[in-house]
Amino acid sequence: MKIRRTSTKERSLESIRFVAFDFDGVFTDNRVVVSENGLESVICNRSDGVGLAMLREIGIGTAIISTEENPVVAARARKLKIDCYGGSLNKVKTLEGIISPMNIPLSDVAFLGNDVNDLDCLKSVGFPVAVADAFEEVKRISRVVLKKKGGQGAVREFCEMIYRSQNPRDLKR
Amino acid sequence: MKIRRTSTKERSLESIRFVAFDFDGVFTDNRVVVSENGLESVICNRSDGVGLAMLREIGIGTAIISTEENPVVAARARKLKIDCYGGSLNKVKTLEGIISPMNIPLSDVAFLGNDVNDLDCLKSVGFPVAVADAFEEVKRISRVVLKKKGGQGAVREFCEMIYRSQNPRDLKR
Amino acid sequence: MKIRRTSTKERSLESIRFVAFDFDGVFTDNRVVVSENGLESVICNRSDGVGLAMLREIGIGTAIISTEENPVVAARARKLKIDCYGGSLNKVKTLEGIISPMNIPLSDVAFLGNDVNDLDCLKSVGFPVAVADAFEEVKRISRVVLKKKGGQGAVREFCEMIYRSQNPRDLKR
Amino acid sequence: MKIRRTSTKERSLESIRFVAFDFDGVFTDNRVVVSENGLESVICNRSDGVGLAMLREIGIGTAIISTEENPVVAARARKLKIDCYGGSLNKVKTLEGIISPMNIPLSDVAFLGNDVNDLDCLKSVGFPVAVADAFEEVKRISRVVLKKKGGQGAVREFCEMIYRSQNPRDLKR
Numbered sequence: 001m002k003i004r005r006t007s008t009k010e011r012s013l014e015s016i017r018f019v020a021f022d023f024d025g026v027f028t029d030n031r032v033v034v035s036e037n038g039l040e041s042v043i044c045n046r047s048d049g050v051g052l053a054m055l056r057e058i059g060i061g062t063a064i065i066s067t068e069e070n071p072v073v074a075a076r077a078r079k080l081k082i083d084c085y086g087g088s089l090n091k092v093k094t095l096e097g098i099i100s101p102m103n104i105p106l107s108d109v110a111f112l113g114n115d116v117n118d119l120d121c122l123k124s125v126g127f128p129v130a131v132a133d134a135f136e137e138v139k140r141i142s143r144v145v146l147k148k149k150g151g152q153g154a155v156r157e158f159c160e161m162i163y164r165s166q167n168p169r170d171l172k173r
Numbered sequence: 174m175k176i177r178r179t180s181t182k183e184r185s186l187e188s189i190r191f192v193a194f195d196f197d198g199v200f201t202d203n204r205v206v207v208s209e210n211g212l213e214s215v216i217c218n219r220s221d222g223v224g225l226a227m228l229r230e231i232g233i234g235t236a237i238i239s240t241e242e243n244p245v246v247a248a249r250a251r252k253l254k255i256d257c258y259g260g261s262l263n264k265v266k267t268l269e270g271i272i273s274p275m276n277i278p279l280s281d282v283a284f285l286g287n288d289v290n291d292l293d294c295l296k297s298v299g300f301p302v303a304v305a306d307a308f309e310e311v312k313r314i315s316r317v318v319l320k321k322k323g324g325q326g327a328v329r330e331f332c333e334m335i336y337r338s339q340n341p342r343d344l345k346r
Numbered sequence: 347m348k349i350r351r352t353s354t355k356e357r358s359l360e361s362i363r364f365v366a367f368d369f370d371g372v373f374t375d376n377r378v379v380v381s382e383n384g385l386e387s388v389i390c391n392r393s394d395g396v397g398l399a400m401l402r403e404i405g406i407g408t409a410i411i412s413t414e415e416n417p418v419v420a421a422r423a424r425k426l427k428i429d430c431y432g433g434s435l436n437k438v439k440t441l442e443g444i445i446s447p448m449n450i451p452l453s454d455v456a457f458l459g460n461d462v463n464d465l466d467c468l469k470s471v472g473f474p475v476a477v478a479d480a481f482e483e484v485k486r487i488s489r490v491v492l493k494k495k496g497g498q499g500a501v502r503e504f505c506e507m508i509y510r511s512q513n514p515r516d517l518k519r
Numbered sequence: 520m521k522i523r524r525t526s527t528k529e530r531s532l533e534s535i536r537f538v539a540f541d542f543d544g545v546f547t548d549n550r551v552v553v554s555e556n557g558l559e560s561v562i563c564n565r566s567d568g569v570g571l572a573m574l575r576e577i578g579i580g581t582a583i584i585s586t587e588e589n590p591v592v593a594a595r596a597r598k599l600k601i602d603c604y605g606g607s608l609n610k611v612k613t614l615e616g617i618i619s620p621m622n623i624p625l626s627d628v629a630f631l632g633n634d635v636n637d638l639d640c641l642k643s644v645g646f647p648v649a650v651a652d653a654f655e656e657v658k659r660i661s662r663v664v665l666k667k668k669g670g671q672g673a674v675r676e677f678c679e680m681i682y683r684s685q686n687p688r689d690l691k692r
Contacts, residue, residue, distance in 0.1 A: 024219045031324070033206065033379065035214040038248040041381040046370045047481075050461060075384040115223060135220075151377070197565045204670070206552065208560040211594040288569060308566075379552065387554040392543045393654075396634060421557040497550070 011126040013165035017108040019055065020095050020121070021155065023066040023073045023084075025114030026131055029151035042072050045151055049080055051159030056081075058166050063098055065091050067117055091121040112158060113138055114150050129158055184299040186338035190281040192228065193268050193294070194328065196239040196246045196257075198287030199304055202324035215245050218324055222253055224332030229254075231339050236271055238264050240290055264294040285331060286311055287323050302331055357472040359511035363454040365401065366441050366467070367428075367501065369412040369419045371460030372477055375497035388418050391497055395426055397505030402427075404512050409444055411437050413463055437467040458504060459484055460496050475504055530645040532684035536627040538574065539614050539640070540674065542585040542592045542603075544633030545650055548670035561591050564670055568599055570678030575600075577685050582617055584610050586636055610640040631677060632657055633669050648677055 024030055027048060033041040055062055062082050066073050069087030077084030088094040099109060107126035111118070114134040122128035122141055130142035131154040139145050144161075148154040197203055200221060206214040228235055235255050239246050242260030250257030261267040272282060280299035284291070287307040295301035295314055303315035304327040312318050317334075321327040370376055373394060379387040401408055408428050412419050415433030423430030434440040445455060453472035457464070460480040468474035468487055476488035477500040485491050490507075494500040543549055546567060552560040574581055581601050585592050588606030596603030607613040618628060626645035630637070633653040641647035641660055649661035650673040658664050663680075667673040 030219045031216050032219055033214050033216050033381075034245055034249045034252070035206075036212055036244040036248065038244075038251070039382055040252075041214075041379050041387075043377050043379050046374075046376045046378055047461060050463065071382040071384075072380055075382065076380045078384070079380070079386075115220060117223065201565075203565045204562050205565055206560050206562050207591055207595045207598070208552075209558055209590040209594065211590075211597070213598075214560075288566060290569065379554075385555055387552050387560075389550050389552050392549045392551055393634060396636065417555040417557075418553055421555065422553045424557070425553070425559075 011107055013127075013162055015108055016060065016110045016127055016162055016166075018061040018063075018099055018102070018104050019110045019112070019158070019162070020098070020125070021062070021064050021111070022113045022115075022118050022121075023064050023076075024068060025134070025150040026112050027064070027076060027151065027155060029149065030114065030133075040070060040072055042076070043151055044076055045153055045156070047153045048155035048159075051156035052080055052082055054159050054163040058163060060162060060166075061099075061102065061104070063095075065094050065121070067091070091118070092124045095121060095124070110158070110162075112155065184280055186300075186335055188281055189233065189283045189300055189335055189339075191234040191236075191272055191275070191277050192283045192285070192331070192335070193271070193298070194235070194237050194284070195264075195286045195288075195291050195294075196237050196249075197241060198307070198323040199285050200237070200249060200324065200328060202322065203287065203306075213243060213245055215249070216324055217249055218326055218329070220326045221328035221332075224329035225253055225255055227332050227336040231336060233335060233339075234275065234277070236268075238267050238294070240264070264291070265297045268294060268297070283331070283335075285328065357453055359473070359508055361454055362406065362456045362473055362508055364407040364409075364445055364448070364450050365456045365458070365504070365508070366444070366471070367408070367410050367457070368459045368461075368464050368467075369410050369422075370414060371480070371496040372458050373410070373422060373497065373501060375495065376460065376479075386416060386418055388422070389497055390422055391499055391502070393499045394501035394505075397502035398426055398428055400505050400509040404509060406508060406512075407445075407448065407450070409441075411440050411467070413437070437464070438470045441467060441470070456504070456508075458501065530626055532646075532681055534627055535579065535629045535646055535681055537580040537582075537618055537621070537623050538629045538631070538677070538681070539617070539644070540581070540583050540630070541610075541632045541634075541637050541640075542583050542595075543587060544653070544669040545631050546583070546595060546670065546674060548668065549633065549652075559589060559591055561595070562670055563595055564672055564675070566672045567674035567678075570675035571599055571601055573678050573682040577682060579681060579685075580618075580621065580623070584613050584640070586610070610637070611643045614640060614643070629677070629681075631674065
């Protein structure tokens, strides 16, 4: 994991109060299984669920924000017990709509992304994060480039980073 | 990405006006998921969709030409908003039928392939392209051998190459 | 395969009389395929079935113990002819409930796990085992870290280890 | 590809008149996708179809012989236009039943396998072949260990080897 300092707006892991995630390429390896009848499936990772449970335990809010308006995102979110906003044409606006009622500023938010359509959102938050196999443009502006690829434990890795930084006790579960 | 000069007919990236794609092994990793009831699925990559959108933006025409007469090709093409010609027994003829009404000569066309049944088509166009895991015979006659494998972003990689070469502004999206 | 001695309670391969397995990340690569309609699938390995047949041949009892209450675990267990206990909130208790009627003590049991929710179970048995891609916390307390990853033959590898250690004849099948 | 000489019974590539294949681990990567409702799927490779077409062209007979009595084997075989014998409890006997009406002796047969339940069949034929990721016992007695793994083009690789050895013209297709 490489940590890069790219702007004065950036915050530390300790200050993160909310984590927003892109879906495809973050919870998945960016691949999509397409069947003859047009049904789509994606490949996720069970270990991410353990990570999200850690964030719930220490009171960090989470949401998935995706441009895709695909029932598969909602299906996975339901299983992970995480809020899900699909079909978002403006991810920054969607994100602001979620955090403003909680009085959380963008500077206290982390965003995990992988592709160029995440750039605006990544630039708007205090803690932009890229999965290991993100596109170069995304890595370049991210504070943290994770060791794990999307769908291979990237979400879990970042959740554990926050959990360890904000939880004084050792990781016991 | 290696660029090889193999004939005087070859054109530059700047001159490409139409891109035709084989499907299996280009949009997919050439694998097929077969279920007990005979239903087939293939594994595609979401990043390719962003690449095709770039080509649409700069007015480059695209089409999938496949020997397989499989509804899975049509299903994926619909999602990607790209024209699709399945069950083609003669890909060169199919390609000519598509581009002649547009008054685009074969010399201004790029074709992405991976296996020996793409050889005729690759030889007929001005800009033949092979995915990273194409068969040797295909790589040998291609002007460009991509860094990415089929189904792992090969389509996206080539679309970005064209976009950057034909779009004076930096890649901003 | 690395063998680590971590406590005096630990037994040898020869003394194992029962093997319990976590499911996700052990019989699978910890990934889950999620379709639009919410149906989940997992990816298992045919070679594991041959391994379990070896244990049956030499009279070693086996069971899958999983926190997930998912029909997919039962479906795979049926095919492998192995008992399956899903939706377990306390894996140690579940394990004790299985082996006590057989008069097998925890010290004669091996457990294969991969994630932090297996830690209690791994600590309770005489022969804790981690798959190659288990989390660090799991590897640290395991007597054996397998060469194979979950879903890529880890179960088969461990079954063969026991079979060879308890079966005087060479592996003939 | 390594070629090993292991017995005087062994024949050259040129003498092969029939090729029999195990299914799981040869046409597939030995993995099986299991869904909640118990439906199984396997992951095959489109390139194998081109290889089998080469054998058909030069008149080499082929068959799949599998211990699994699974409709998924039949489904794939239908697509590949290859005969399929599922649920075989004695693969050697099944093989003999296929080739004896054709007056082809076992010494003119090649068999592709990956796991220990293929050992008898591999020992019985003149040209035993192992995929790259076969178990050690299988590789040890095989005349050829392929470069490609099961489900990743192993079938295609061996078909091309035979085609090139028996077809005087260059590989043109």
